[in-house]
Amino acid sequence: MKKSIQYLVSVFKSQKDSFFPLLIVLLLSAFITSCKEESVPTKPHQNQILTDAAIAKLQATADKVMMEKLAPGMIAYIAVEGEGDIYITRGVGNLASSEPMNVNNYFRMASVTKTFTTEAVLILCDEGKIDLNKTISFYLPEYAIPGKDTITIRMLGNMTSGLVDVLSDPGLMNTYYGSQGTAKFTPEELIVPLLTSQLKFTPGTQYNYCNSNTILLGLVIKKVTGQALKDVFAEKIFQPLGLTHTFWPETNFIPQPYHHAYTNLLGTSNLDVTYYGNSWGNAAGILISNFDDLKIWAKELYERKLLSDNSKIERFQIGVEGSGYGFGVERIGNFAGHSGGIIGWNTMVFYDGIKKITIITHANSLDEQPASYAFGEFAKALGY
Numbered sequence: 001m002k003k004s005i006q007y008l009v010s011v012f013k014s015q016k017d018s019f020f021p022l023l024i025v026l027l028l029s030a031f032i033t034s035c036k037e038e039s040v041p042t043k044p045h046q047n048q049i050l051t052d053a054a055i056a057k058l059q060a061t062a063d064k065v066m067m068e069k070l071a072p073g074m075i076a077y078i079a080v081e082g083e084g085d086i087y088i089t090r091g092v093g094n095l096a097s098s099e100p101m102n103v104n105n106y107f108r109m110a111s112v113t114k115t116f117t118t119e120a121v122l123i124l125c126d127e128g129k130i131d132l133n134k135t136i137s138f139y140l141p142e143y144a145i146p147g148k149d150t151i152t153i154r155m156l157g158n159m160t161s162g163l164v165d166v167l168s169d170p171g172l173m174n175t176y177y178g179s180q181g182t183a184k185f186t187p188e189e190l191i192v193p194l195l196t197s198q199l200k201f202t203p204g205t206q207y208n209y210c211n212s213n214t215i216l217l218g219l220v221i222k223k224v225t226g227q228a229l230k231d232v233f234a235e236k237i238f239q240p241l242g243l244t245h246t247f248w249p250e251t252n253f254i255p256q257p258y259h260h261a262y263t264n265l266l267g268t269s270n271l272d273v274t275y276y277g278n279s280w281g282n283a284a285g286i287l288i289s290n291f292d293d294l295k296i297w298a299k300e301l302y303e304r305k306l307l308s309d310n311s312k313i314e315r316f317q318i319g320v321e322g323s324g325y326g327f328g329v330e331r332i333g334n335f336a337g338h339s340g341g342i343i344g345w346n347t348m349v350f351y352d353g354i355k356k357i358t359i360i361t362h363a364n365s366l367d368e369q370p371a372s373y374a375f376g377e378f379a380k381a382l383g384y
Contacts (some may be wrong), residue, residue, distance in 0.1 A: 002263060049357070049382060052084045058088060061381045062374070066090045069370035071346070071363035072262055073101040076374060077291050078382075081356035087291075093259025093364060095270055099325065106245065106258045106290050107362060108278055109347050110340030113287040114214045115301055116233055116246075118157050118328025120218055122311040123236045129224045132157070132314065139220045144195050145176065151203045153220065156213040157327040158319025160206060162199040167211045167280065169193040177266065181276025181343075187215050187222075206324035211284040214328070218283025229283055240306060241296055246289040252277035254288060261344025261364045273344040285342055294349050294360055301329055302336040302353035333384065335359075339372055346371035357382065 060080060066074060073091030089101045123177040124130040131138075132154040136145055139153070147162060154159045166172060172193065175183050194212060201208070218229050227230055230248035238246055252275045260274040278286045289297075304312040316326045316336070324331050330338050330350075337350030348361045348371050359378055 001226065048083060049080045049355070050078075050086065053377075055086060056380065057381045058086070058378060061377045062088045062090050064258070065370060065374045065377055069363070069365075069373055070264065070367045071365040071370035073259060074361070074363045074370060074374060075101050075103055075105075075291065076116040076362075076378060077103070077295060077358065077360040078378060079295070081363070085295075085358070095260065095262065095272075096181075099259070101259055101364075102257055103291055104257055106254050106256075107347070107364070108261070108285075108289050108342065108345045109287050109289050109294070110278075110281065110285045110342040111345055111346050112289075112294070112297075112338050112340040113283065113285045114328050115349075116237060116287060117214050117217050117221070117229070119227075119300075119306065120221055120232050120236055120381050121153065121157060122307050122314060122327065124221065124224060125314075126308045126311050130220065136220075138186070139223055140216070143189070143191065143193070145169075145216070146194065146197060149201050154203040154314075154327070155203050155215070155319070156217050156220075158207075158317070159209050159213055159323070159325050160204050160319040161210065161213050162201045162203045162206070162208070163194060163210055163212045163216075164197045164200060165210045165212055166193045167284070168213065172280065176276075176280050181273060184277065184279045185282070186279075187219050187282045190215055190280060191219070193343065204323050205320075207320040207325060214284035215282050221283075229238045231289075237306065241300060243289075243293045243296060245266050246287060248286060249278070249288050259364050263343050263365060264367050265343070276343060278342060281342060281381060284342065291360060291362075294347075298337060298349050298351040298358050298360060301338070301349070302351040335379075341366045341369060341372070346357075348372055348375040350375065354356045 003091040062076060071091065072095055073093050073294050076088040077085065077086030089103065091101060093099050093101045093105060121130055125132060130153060133152055136151050138150040142210045151161045162260050221229055221232055233248065260272050262270045263273050264270065274338050287318045300306065307315060315329055316331065318324065318326055334352045334354045335350040340347040343366055344364065346369055347365045351358050359375055361374040
């Protein structure tokens, strides 16, 4: 196991992120282009997107993805406003029982959690409780974080802080994987590696996807509200949007129905990591949800209905030119959304507000980022 953990550490350090950064930008950069606004038809004609031929192509694309990637199972949701929606399922959700993937299943959304944390920050900005221009030291003076007098809340949100990623820390990773995912961490424990680290670059000058940023934002939310982050999410986001299947887990278990998650990176082929808890993701990657809720959330990420006009602008304001990353939201052409990946789970949630197209992909493995690859292939099949 020790050798396996050392191997995994090297893999994750080479990726510089335990939750899958913006690899999809590279994946789609060759073919994502700007789209002109157009009306969406309510009945078939020459401009219809989800034609029988297009659906057949999407089905063939799903077959291609399953042939080329390692995931035991995959689910895709594709919708065009005015035309309806389709689910595409492939493979199995449980290798032991051969149970197929179920569109009603719960799963860990990993870094899609970041979009909830950053939305909560912007809502609190609208309420006058957080100022994006204030520094870490203003809100969290008790922590000796490098650059705390320079790094602003805005820099944490748009990934330009220069902080190292605590979830790439070998000590934390060995503790987590050595415990078979049973180790539990508080956010205060997670940021300990920051206290003896050095900045990677001058804050605000470069982009670097980093889980430390969002974990710190979670601590700021807790500080200014006096509430647990899960309660802030419930009050400010889940209840207003009617997200009844999205929650902050208190244990390592997932409610029924759910599918299992697998990896080949820990020395055992198709190792079941379903019950590897995700407290170490915290505000950067702990949430569990299902497709019903993520369909609603995908549209909110583009429409930003819970935000004021000023915060809507902040949400899409790219931190560093060329990064494609706003305040906790990835921008790919006209798509807005986020990728999510942690051992055993890979999810993509994106909405094109011009063509009114939703694409959500999920796979029960992170090995080779199958859901990320699927998102790119489905986008190409739809003409992007």
